[in-house]
Amino acid sequence: MLLKPYKLAVLVSGNGSNLQAIINSIERKELDAHLSIVISNTKNAPAMVRAEKHGIETIFIDPANYSNRKSYDQALIDKLKVASIDLICLAGYMRILGEEFILNFSRKIINIHPSLLPAFPGLNAQKQAIEYGVKFSGCTVHFVDAGVDSGPIILQTAVPVYDNDCEESLSKRILRQEHYLYPKAIAMIIENKFNLNGRTVTSNKA
Ligand code: GRF
Numbered sequence: 001m002l003l004k005p006y007k008l009a010v011l012v013s014g015n016g017s018n019l020q021a022i023i024n025s026i027e028r029k030e031l032d033a034h035l036s037i038v039i040s041n042t043k044n045a046p047a048m049v050r051a052e053k054h055g056i057e058t059i060f061i062d063p064a065n066y067s068n069r070k071s072y073d074q075a076l077i078d079k080l081k082v083a084s085i086d087l088i089c090l091a092g093y094m095r096i097l098g099e100e101f102i103l104n105f106s107r108k109i110i111n112i113h114p115s116l117l118p119a120f121p122g123l124n125a126q127k128q129a130i131e132y133g134v135k136f137s138g139c140t141v142h143f144v145d146a147g148v149d150s151g152p153i154i155l156q157t158a159v160p161v162y163d164n165d166c167e168e169s170l171s172k173r174i175l176r177q178e179h180y181l182y183p184k185a186i187a188m189i190i191e192n193k194f195n196l197n198g199r200t201v202t203s204n205k206a
Contacts, residue, residue, distance in 0.1 A: 005034040006190050009085040011076075011093040012040050016047020018091035018112055021179035022186065023054050031187055036083045039076065041095045063095070073101040080105070087189060090144065091182070099146050107196070109144040110189070112182045114174045116140060116156055121149035126171045129161060137161050137170060139178045141185035143201075152199040155185045 010019050019038060025031040038051035039059045048058045059079055066072035077100075080088060090111040102109065115125035117140040120132070129137040138158040145151035157177040161170055188194050188203065195204045 006032065007036045007084055007086045008033050008089060008186070009037045009039060009080055009083065009087075010035065010047075010051075010089045010091050012038060012045055012047035012091050013042045013094040014045055014047060014092045016045065016050045016091065017175060018178055018182050019047050020050050021183055022089065022091070023050070023056070025183035025186075027054070031183055031190065033087075033186070033190055036085060037079065039079060041093070047092070069096070069098045070100065073098045077101060077104050087186065089182070089186060097144065102144060102146050107143055110141055110154065110185065111144050111149070111151075112178055112185075113140045113142065113149050114171065114178065116158060117142060117149055117153060124167075126174060127167045130165060130167055130170060135161055137174060139174050139181055141181055143196075152196060152201050154188065154194065154201050155181055157181050 010022060012019055023035060026033055026035055035056050037057045037059055038048060039061060040048050041061060041063055043060055043062065048060065051058045061072065061075055063072055066075065086108065088105055088109045090109065113125060115129055116136070116138045120128040126137065136158045138156055140156045141154045142149065143151035143154065159173045159177055193204050195202050
């Protein structure tokens, strides 16, 4: 009997280097998944070009065509349901998802954030880290809940912050780690190698 492929959707707004890392992992067969759709809320996002180059379906949902968040999110929900998506990966998606969206896909939405959460949630996490003067920062993959970058943490990687770092140099160092961390976290979920107890995720390699 053939097993149903595990279907991913990636939501993007910008460059899409994390999307690229996911595509590469699938093509190298490190991730046993089918990337069904890439959805963007911004027109001409470089991420969409990356997806198209790999023959992946892309959908631009224009916020200008919707009068409020609820109707926009409903359009998004409809596309994801039609495609029978198993896991939604936010990768530089710069739009807040409403509570109804989150409820529709409980524990099926994950995000990557460029800090060691719970430090520095929200925008400009790398700038926040530099300004605070931390000596280590990093990246976090977490489940998405109704708060801002507040869902259960799946995996994290730390990187040092050097005295001469600026926002750009730290962002680059973190991004390089993101490209390993995100596919690794997705694999953990696909292969069901984790337990979720309250808000604590533990790996279950058995
Ligand atoms: C990454 O730093 C990610 O952590 C954050 O947005 C950035 C997206 O970069 N959520 P890219 O579009 O994947 O290159």
